[in-house]
Amino acid sequence: MTLDAKIPEGPLAEKWSKHKFNLKLVNPANKRKYTVIVVGTGLAGASAAASLAELGYNVKAFCFQDSPRRAHSIAAQGGINAAKNYQNDGDSIHRLFYDTIKGGDYRAREGNVYRLAEVSVNIIDQCVAQGVPFAREYGGLLDNRSFGGAQVSRTFYARGQTGQQLLLGAYSALNRQIHAGKVTMFSRHEMMDVVTIDGQAKGIVTRNLVTGNIESHAGHAVLLCTGGYGNVFYLSTNAMGCNVTAAWKAHKRGAFFANPCFTQIHPTCIPVTGDHQSKLTLMSESLRNDGRVWVPKTKELAAKLRNGEIKPADLKEEDRDYFLERKYPSFGNLVPRDVASRNAKEMVDEGRGVGTSGIAVFLDFADAIKRLGEETVREKYGNLFDMYQQITDENPYKQPMRIYPAVHYTMGGLWVDYNLMTTVPGLYALGEANFSDHGANRLGASALMQGLADGYFVIPYTLGDYLASIGPKPVDANHPAFKEAEKEVKAHIKQLLSLKGKKTVDQYHRELGHIMWEYCGMARNEDGLIKAKELISALRKDFWKNAFVCGSNEELNQNLEKASRVADFLELGELMVEDALKRKESCGGHFRIESQTDEGEAKRDDDHYTYVAAWEYKGDDKPETLHKEKLVFENVKLTQRSYK
Amino acid sequence: MMRLSILEDMKLTLKVWRQKNANTKGQLVTYKADHVSPDMSFLEMLDVVNEDLIHKGDEPIHFDHDCREGICGACSLHINGRPHGPKQGITTCQLHMRSFNDGDVIVIEPWRAAAFPVIRDLVTDRSAFDRIQHAGGYISVNTGGVPDANCIPISKVVADEALNSATCIGCGACVAACKNASAMLFVSAKVSQMALLPQGQPERYQRVQAMVTQMDQEGFGNCTNTGACEAECPKEISLSNIARMNRDYFAANIFKE
Numbered sequence: 052m053t054l055d056a057k058i059p060e061g062p063l064a065e066k067w068s069k070h071k072f073n074l075k076l077v078n079p080a081n082k083r084k085y086t087v088i089v090v091g092t093g094l095a096g097a098s099a100a101a102s103l104a105e106l107g108y109n110v111k112a113f114c115f116q117d118s119p120r121r122a123h124s125i126a127a128q129g130g131i132n133a134a135k136n137y138q139n140d141g142d143s144i145h146r147l148f149y150d151t152i153k154g155g156d157y158r159a160r161e162g163n164v165y166r167l168a169e170v171s172v173n174i175i176d177q178c179v180a181q182g183v184p185f186a187r188e189y190g191g192l193l194d195n196r197s198f199g200g201a202q203v204s205r206t207f208y209a210r211g212q213t214g215q216q217l218l219l220g221a222y223s224a225l226n227r228q229i230h231a232g233k234v235t236m237f238s239r240h241e242m243m244d245v246v247t248i249d250g251q252a253k254g255i256v257t258r259n260l261v262t263g264n265i266e267s268h269a270g271h272a273v274l275l276c277t278g279g280y281g282n283v284f285y286l287s288t289n290a291m292g293c294n295v296t297a298a299w300k301a302h303k304r305g306a307f308f309a310n311p312c313f314t315q316i317h318p319t320c321i322p323v324t325g326d327h328q329s330k331l332t333l334m335s336e337s338l339r340n341d342g343r344v345w346v347p348k349t350k351e352l353a354a355k356l357r358n359g360e361i362k363p364a365d366l367k368e369e370d371r372d373y374f375l376e377r378k379y380p381s382f383g384n385l386v387p388r389d390v391a392s393r394n395a396k397e398m399v400d401e402g403r404g405v406g407t408s409g410i411a412v413f414l415d416f417a418d419a420i421k422r423l424g425e426e427t428v429r430e431k432y433g434n435l436f437d438m439y440q441q442i443t444d445e446n447p448y449k450q451p452m453r454i455y456p457a458v459h460y461t462m463g464g465l466w467v468d469y470n471l472m473t474t475v476p477g478l479y480a481l482g483e484a485n486f487s488d489h490g491a492n493r494l495g496a497s498a499l500m501q502g503l504a505d506g507y508f509v510i511p512y513t514l515g516d517y518l519a520s521i522g523p524k525p526v527d528a529n530h531p532a533f534k535e536a537e538k539e540v541k542a543h544i545k546q547l548l549s550l551k552g553k554k555t556v557d558q559y560h561r562e563l564g565h566i567m568w569e570y571c572g573m574a575r576n577e578d579g580l581i582k583a584k585e586l587i588s589a590l591r592k593d594f595w596k597n598a599f600v601c602g603s604n605e606e607l608n609q610n611l612e613k614a615s616r617v618a619d620f621l622e623l624g625e626l627m628v629e630d631a632l633k634r635k636e637s638c639g640g641h642f643r644i645e646s647q648t649d650e651g652e653a654k655r656d657d658d659h660y661t662y663v664a665a666w667e668y669k670g671d672d673k674p675e676t677l678h679k680e681k682l683v684f685e686n687v688k689l690t691q692r693s694y695k
Numbered sequence: 696m697m698r699l700s701i702l703e704d705m706k707l708t709l710k711v712w713r714q715k716n717a718n719t720k721g722q723l724v725t726y727k728a729d730h731v732s733p734d735m736s737f738l739e740m741l742d743v744v745n746e747d748l749i750h751k752g753d754e755p756i757h758f759d760h761d762c763r764e765g766i767c768g769a770c771s772l773h774i775n776g777r778p779h780g781p782k783q784g785i786t787t788c789q790l791h792m793r794s795f796n797d798g799d800v801i802v803i804e805p806w807r808a809a810a811f812p813v814i815r816d817l818v819t820d821r822s823a824f825d826r827i828q829h830a831g832g833y834i835s836v837n838t839g840g841v842p843d844a845n846c847i848p849i850s851k852v853v854a855d856e857a858l859n860s861a862t863c864i865g866c867g868a869c870v871a872a873c874k875n876a877s878a879m880l881f882v883s884a885k886v887s888q889m890a891l892l893p894q895g896q897p898e899r900y901q902r903v904q905a906m907v908t909q910m911d912q913e914g915f916g917n918c919t920n921t922g923a924c925e926a927e928c929p930k931e932i933s934l935s936n937i938a939r940m941n942r943d944y945f946a947a948n949i950f951k952e
Contacts, residue, residue, distance in 0.1 A: 102838040117759060118825050120865055121767040137845065173839070180841035182834045182894045184858040191848030209858055215766055216861060223833035230829040238822065261814055290761040324734045329742055330763045438765065441789050442736075507838045555749050557742070601749055606716060607815040609757055610749065 054307070054665055054680040057468040058162035063686050064144075067166045070469070071512050075519035082107030084523035087514065088255055088270035090242045090297050092119030094214075094221055094499060095482025096276030098506025101224035104233035106511055108518075111268055112225070113237045113257060115292055115612075120222045123278060123290040124502060127214025128335035128435065130196060130206035131178075131499040133171040138195050142203040144168045149687060151497060154200040154387050155462070155490020156639035156655060157689050158310070158663070160682060162469060163487045170508040171500050175207055177507055181220040185209050197340050198495035200387040200694075206496045211335050211435045217499055221506070240266075241612065242297040243540040245273060245304045245478060246532050252304075252478035253526045256536045258544070260612060263604040265537050265544075269528035271518055272477045274510065275301055276502075279461035279483040281314065283620045283627065284572070285564020287458035288320060288333040294616040295623050298465050298484050306473035307665040307678060309466035309486035311623065312631035315493055315640050316573050317459030318344075318391035321442050322411040331457040332442055334414070335435055336495040339384045341419035341428065342452070344391070345373045346412050350402040357409050363451050364417075374398060382694040389492045389640045389653070390694060392456035396573050397651070399455070406453045415451035456573060460498060462489040462640065463630075466665040466680075470513035471505060474665075477517060481505035486663070491639025544604050547614045552597030556614045559594050563587065563617070563624055571628050576644040580632040584625060591621040626666060626675060633677060636660040648691065657689050705731040705797040709744065711756055712804045714813050717820075721813065723802070733793035737780065738763060738770060740792055741803075757816040763788040765929065768864030771871070772817055773804040778868035778927045786866060786929040806867050808876035810914045821867050823913040824881060831905035832885045834894050853891055860887040862930045869924035869932075875916030880924035882910050883940035884932050890943055900947035907944055 059070040077085070085108050089100040092114040100112040114122060134147040147168035152159060175193070179185065185207050186194040195204040209216040228234040239260040246254045246267070254269040280295035281287040302308045319334045347353045348370050355361045374394055376383045384391075395412045398404060405411050420428050425448055429436070436447045443453070465473050465480035467487055472479050482502035489497065570583035594617070602608040637646040637653035638660070646654045663680040707728045714721025728744050735743070738760050745755035761769040770787040774780035780790045795801065803817065811819040849857075861884070869880035886903050889895030895902070918937060925934040 098838075105837045116761060116767075116769065117821060118768075118865065120825075120828075121761055121769050123762060123767070126762045126764055126766050135844070175844045176841045177836075177838060179844040179847060180834070180836045180894060182857075182889050182892050184854050184861050184888065184892065185844075187849055187851045187854045189851050191850050192845050209861075212766065212862065215864075216858070219861065223828070224836075224838070226825070226828045227833040227835060230831075236825075238825070290767060291763060292761045325732055327732060327735045327739045327743055329736070329739050332764050437784075438789070441765075441785060442791070444791070444793060511838065555746055557746060599749060601752075602754060607757055607818060610755055 052474070052678065054466070054678055055468065056160060056680060057470060058160065059469065063161060063165050066162050067169055074512055074516040077515045077519050079107055081523055083109065085109065085518050086111060086270040086526070088268055088273045089113070089276060090255065090274065091122065091276035091278060091484070092225065093122035093124035093276060093278055093482060094218055094502030095484070095506045096122070096274070097218065097221035097225045098503050099274055099276060099481055099510050100234055101221060101228050102507050102511045103514065104228035104231070110228070110234040111237065111270060112234055113240045113242060115239065115241045115260060117238055119225060119236060119238065120219065122218060123293055124218045124499070125215045126290065127499055128211045128333065129198065129337040130208035130213045130496040131174065131217060132198065132205050132494070132496040133175045133207060133500065134168050134205060135172055135175060137193060138204045140203045142205050146203065147171060147205065150201050151488070151494060152490065152687055153692060154494040155492050156653065156692055157490065157657070157661070157684065158638050158682065159488055159490030161684060161686055166509070167488050167501060167504050170504045173508055174500060174503045178217060178220050181223060183209065183216045183220040196337055197385060199336055199339060199385045199391070200494040208337070211337070211432065214499060217503065221503070243300065244536045245301045245475070246536045247304055247475060248530060248532045251476045251521070254528060254533060256533065256540050258540070261607050263606060263608070265540050267528040267533040267537060269526040269533065271521060271523070271526060272479065272514060274479045274481055275465065275484050276481045276506070277484045279464065280620070280623060281458045281461050283563065283624050284458040284567045285561050286323065286328060286331050286568070288317060288331050291330060294619065296616050296619045298480070299619040299623055301465060301473065301475065301478060303668050305475045305668070306478055307466040307667050308463070308626060309663050309665045310463035310630065311627045311666065312571065312634065312641055313462035313491050313639065314458060315388060315460040315462060316392045316456040318388055318395055318456050319414060319454045320457035321439065322406055322408065322453055322455040332438065333457070333459060334439060334452065334454060336388070338414060338432060338435060341423070341431070342384065342414040342416050343373055343418060344375050344384055344412055344414055345371045346398045346403040346405060348372045353403045353405060353409070356405050357407060363413060372403070379694045386694045387492055387494060392573055393642060395456055411453040411455045413451035414454045416447060417451070420448065460493055462486065462491060462493055466663065470516065471510055472513070472517065477521070479510065479514065481510060491641055544611070544615070547600050547611060547618065548604060550595070550598045550600045550614070552599050554597050555599055556610060556617050559590065559598060560617045560620065562590055563621060566590070567624055567627070571631050574642050574644050575631050577632065580628050583628045587621065587625045587628065594618065594621055629675065630664055630666065634660055634664065654691070705733060705792060705795065707731055707795065708800045710800065710802045713756070713816055716815055717812055731792050733791070735792045736763065736788055737772070737774070737790040737792065738788050757818050759818050760788060765789040766864060768866040771806050771819065771866055771868070773806060773871055775802050778806070778871040779929050784929060784931050786864070806871040808870045808915070810876065810878070811867060811870065823915070824865050824867065824878070826913060827878070827882055827906055827909045828885065830909035831898070831902040834889060835898060847893055849893060857888045857891040860884045860891070860932065860936055863932050864930055866929060868927050868929060870915065872923040872927035873916065874921065874923065875919060877918045877924070878910050878913070878915040879918040879937045879940070880928060880932055880934070882906050883936035886940045886943060887936040890939060899943065900950050903940060903943045904947050
């Protein structure tokens with residue numbers, strides 16, 4: 052099978068408008084004859100469901116949470132990028148495109164990224180019209196802040212809770228369509244499988260998480276808006292429920308999985324305190340606008356700090372190493388996330404880490420407080436500072452924050468073409484669930500942009516083209532393919548519930564997380580990856596023998612839910628490692644120790660690896676097949692990324 | 696076990712509401728938690744208790760939770776008689792065990808309100824909140840065809856005030872705190888956000904009526920101005936939202952088209 056990304060011909064800036072014109076349309080009167088299934092109600096899912104329903108399609112929307120408003124997009128803090136150039140500081144669609152391609156270390160498609168930058172401006176208009184209360188200047192116009200990887204201020208925000216406000220905006224649009232009867236909402240439902248008929252996606256099988264009922268839902272197309280798979284690492288900034296199940300089941304039904312090893316490790320998270328830890332908390336990247344990252348100049352001073360012999364404030368300026376400012380004078384503390392994370396790890400590996408564990412660096416606001424006053428700092432970052440104090444019991448106004456990188460986002464995901472369709476016709480992936488726009492590293496404030504771009508402004512156009520081509524003939528949920536899928540789901544659940552071994556599901560998840568973090572985390576090498584493959588494979592076998600799953604199917608059973616998700620993570624983990632192993636270059640968040648510049652930066656190998664790795668599932672315990680989609684760059688020159 | 700904290704373990708006694716499902720009666724069951732680190736969050740403490748229960752072959756305690764950073768609104772525990780526990784302005788997931796003392800007895804219950812029936816143990820059905828939002832918690836604009844964002848200047852003071860209302864996470868602590876199980880703080884936060892903004896004006900009065908009508912149908916009680924909701928709200932949503940909503944609701948009857 053050859054992968055056709057379906058990037059339209061023609062100049063970059065005209066591709067999307069030409070493509071929109073060429074797409075087939077569905078007559079308004081016919082739209083009501085189609086049903087579209089949307090799984091996930093975060094920014095991508097809620098915006099897609101609402102927009103499609105507004106157009107006249109019937110939508111069935113699903114989420115595993117008790118309400119669509121709780122999808123994890125809600126937790127995004129810092130902001131959303133848009134090429135509005137309201138600041139008159141030289142921004143443009145082309146610059147946002149360029150920053151995103153470069154930030155992604157040249158492993159994303161030009162066509163997709165340009166479209167993302169193009170529609171970014173519409174997103175802000177849409178959100179404001181919905182009543183999203185963005186931060187404003189005293190004159191009443193919208194305010195912006197700066198984010199990593201850019202030298203312009205293009206990030207729109209609502210204090211430290213931008214994701215919440217954007218999601219509540221999309222949720223309100225969704226609610227309006229639920230009220231209008233165009234969207235039927237299924238909360239506390241988990242997607243357990245995708246159903247294909249004659250190779251086309253025609254519906255899903257779900258488990259009602261309260262009653263345990265296994266239900267079939269038929270539709271003309273299925274949209275997976277189910278987020279990323281960072282929880283494969285056990286500890287991450289993801290919500291506890293975030294999982295790969297929907298994407299993984301789709302993968303097993305024929306959707307290729309692209310660049311699974313591209314994981315974003317976010318530099319500014321609150322460090323781990325102990326084994327009981329269930330998740331990690333992010334401190335927004337926006338803090339790097341005013342916070343300065345440093346460690347002590349010497350190992351000896353770091354040791355004294357860790358023992359509590361001295362306090363951070365005791366260290367004189369000349370005893371501090373502001374390593375990001377020193378190494379990257381032009382971007383300073385605002386280098387992209389992968390660069391900032393790797394440098395923090397380097398400092399800790401050198402023995403210059405701080406905090407009781409020594410696995411942390413400082414993020415210091417003393418200068419900002421001196422320059423702006425405590426009140427201004429409180430106004431800008433108050434809720435983040437409060438959150439930090441709540442968790443650590445330390446006052447960041449008085450002493451520097453301790454931060455360390457943590458798994459945050461997955462650039463990899465289901466392979467999609469320019470229309471956001473996976474390799475299964477009629478099956479789409481939107482938002483973090485797809486792989487398409489961020490290359491090997493995502494820039495801050497771009498996830499919200501991509502989720503909403505896909506849902507509000509891309510899928511309403513591209514889906515119509517497919518629906519027009521298949522026609523509105525109704526799909527029957529009693530088709531044997533649905534019954535077969537239901538049977539398989541029931542057997543899977545029965546098998547999980549039959550596990551009565553000695554180890555809890557969480558123990559397996561934690562072990563998997565350790566393996567992934569150790570060998571497939573911030574730095575990877577061949578030996579480690581080979582070892583990780585063996586370890587994961589053994590762990591998975593052990594899971595199916597010695598795990599313990601309690602309760603029954605016919606009730607709310609959180610242990611069963613978790614077991615089913617962990618079973619999928621145990622399969623995904625191995626594919627991630629395999630992908631990392633095959634890509635012998637470093638790029639963005641994927642750092643192969645064997646491939647670095649003299650200065651220790653990620654060194655790409657464009658001659659051999661300028662491609663998207665798309666993996667095809669071949670059956671249980673069989674190696675997956677690698678397909679390569681060559682990336683073509685006609686508008687940017689591939690260079691070694693430099694933020695110096 | 697990896698221990699990075701210098702603080703000692705605590706021993707606690709938990710009295711937890713256990714209820715198999717909506718149709719059975721529940722009761723408080725006592726558990727011992729002997730290895731609690733002060734650095735744990737409250738939910739991490741329950742994770743540890745649950746791991747022990749599973750090892751012993753017992754059913755783990757069910758509770759709603761997701762983001763564990765105070766923003767999704769899923770967690771909803773009534774701790775020692777207070778929604779989200781003893782501390783002001785935080786959710787259950789942000790509560791850390793250092794807020795308790797060694798030897799404490801902690802009573803953990805679900806939200807108690809007729810409109811929030813128990814599904815299992817500490818998990819309740821809060822879909823009534825969603826239905827109130829369906830009734831009118833939006834500004835009726837379709838995707839596309841909207842004006843440039845800066846065409847609608849909004850004073851910073853108004854935008855900030857709207858954001859204060861919009862920070863509601865929909866957890867339901869206000870209902871759980873209220874002796875009447877009233878949802879007025881929740882509903883008024885949404886009504887206020889939109890009533891304050893110019894974009895919300897065209898549907899202002901219709902919205903408040905629709906949302907209040909749905910709220911009443913869901914079986915929430917009336918507001919008697921005790922202020923418990925504001926005191927327990929993890930996002931410290933102000934009682935003045937209720938005053939604003941009452942004024943709009945009253946005005947709606949006069950200005951009704």
